[in-house]
Amino acid sequence: MKKRFSLFNAYVWGIAGLGIILLATHIPEFQDGYTVADVIFIGVMVACGEAVAVPFPRGKGTASMATPLMFTAIVMYGPAIGMWVAALATLRKRDLTGEVPLGVVLFNRGMLTVCAYVFAKVYGLMYGGFGSIEFPRGLFAFVLAASAFTLLNAILIGQGLALQLRTSFTSIWRRNIVWMLPNMFALFPVGALMVLVVQQTGPLVLVFFYLPLLVTKVSLQKYIDLWETYSEMAAALSIALDARDSYTHGHSVRVSEYSGKLAKRLGLGDEEVELIKYVGLLHDVGKVGMSDSLLKKEGPFTYDEYEMMKKHSEIGADIIKVMKFLGKGEQWVRHHHERSDGTGFPDGLAGEEIPLGARIIACADAFDAMTTDRPYKEKMSYEEAKKELLACSGSQFDPKVVEAMVQIIDQELLRK
Ligand SMILES: [Fe+2]
Ligand SMILES: [Fe+2]
Known part of the structure; x- marks a missing residue:
């Protein structure tokens, strides 16, 4: 040295x-x-x-x-x-x-x-x-x-x-x-x-x-300031969401981070990586429309409650649609609960029909849900969550995305 x-x-x-x-x-x-x-x-x-x-x-x-x-x-x-x-x-x-x-x-x-x-x-x-x-x-x-x-x-x-x-x-x-x-x-x-x-x-x-x-400098500076405003707005929205549900506090931020890392590993361009970080931050924004009793429910949902909860991805997509700067992020939010085998919601898309951004967020979302404490279950270790992702590769998740997530777990998270 x-x-x-x-x-x-x-x-x-x-x-x-x-x-x-x-x-x-x-x-x-x-x-x-x-x-x-x-x-x-x-x-x-x-x-x-x-x-x-x-x-x-x-x-x-x-x-x-x-x-x-x-x-x-x-x-x-x-x-x-x-x-x-x-x-x-x-x-x-x-x-x-x-x-x-x-x-x-x-x-x-x-x-x-x-x-x-x-x-x-x-x-x-x-x-x-x-x-x-x-x-x-x-x-x-x-x-x-x-x-x-x-x-x-x-x-x-x-x-x-x-x-x-x-x-x-x-x-x-x-x-x-x-x-x-x-x-x-x-x-x-x-x-x-x-x-x-x-x-x-x-x-x-x-x-x-x-x-x-x-x-050019003055107008570019304005453009940069505008993006900062957008990101502050997105952060504020996600904080508001996480504040309603103390158990998932920080969830949005971590999903955003994991999604950004995944997008980078999968070779997406800088702009896409940046976009997915914003969208990851807001992926559950549709939950603002859910009642407190539903959001804070401990334990399994009834059929009706589950159907109600499922709506958050569509409500979220409608919210994102209004934010024009998030472009195709609307589709990513809409489909972040689709599964590779076509049994997810809301549209039952399968495999590559699901937009890549949504496949990435789905994996990041599940990994964070598994590795954080919830009222009804204890958190898994990174190793256990890795096994679970691999077990669901191809059925729930895109195998390519799982492979990238495994690399992140091995090379970044487990080394911390
Ligand atoms: Fe969700
Ligand atoms: Fe989520």
Whole structure:
């Protein structure tokens, strides 16, 4: 363990050192065609890039203007100035106040310098020079150089994270990096356009690139706030429901958690995972329409009571339908008591006819019911509940979902 930790240190300081060597051997020289003020201006623009960075929903990073501006600096003013701008203009306040460890600050400088160097090398090789750019030949060189920069940047960060977290590079790459790449590549055309505009009119015009970003940032922030409101609303509803029935307190929250984990294991996309968490939270919301005597009844139901209780999935679906942001969640709530063999309710759907979301929630729901104390029965251990799920796989539950739940029990719940 100690060895890997020092490997991480060696990696961080190695990249930082490489950056320092590159900077020391590339001292900027000012030539005709641009002034020190132009370079300082573009440096300030890079520094402001973070301030207008547009956040991606659900905390998944930001689209920053800093990178395409760095590309512009390299193409217009050459490798040396480009590398110094990349290293210095990207310093943030917290890098300077000691909030971020010195090693990390220097690693980031080193990484950006190395990436800028590689960009300059590729671009220089493909295009043959700096200071002006001619389309479309220059565009090809630009995209190639920007791709090299982006990939190298992702690899260096990924490797650093892998060493720090003592995990494999591929798992970091899959979990933290891959989704980021399309966002980074999407900024290339903006970068190319910036270079073209700076070449025609000078760097001042770059200010105009910030305006649409600012507008996007404000509207995206509103969208994020709206989702937060939705999730608070869903949470409030589930708390209200659980409060009526103290025995099932926390049930909705746990079903939501298990459903999210299952959806992830089954390879559903981020949006579906997010949606199923909301719907899992509200899967029994139809019980608000049930009387207290029914909800709190200890022991078996009469036929009429059972028929009454069964209605909660349809009532729930009607409630979810009103919340347009939950989309197909309505169907998941309606069918969360269907069984794979077709003997469930309300519609007696079987196998794949039951929407996947409903099959997932059904399994999460049953697992939580088995593993929590109820007035009329003692809770089962995770091992016992696992056996029960396996015994009902194919009849009550979807075997695929049970398989994923077993993995969650073995790898996450039993290890806690
Ligand atoms: Fe239910
Ligand atoms: Fe439930």
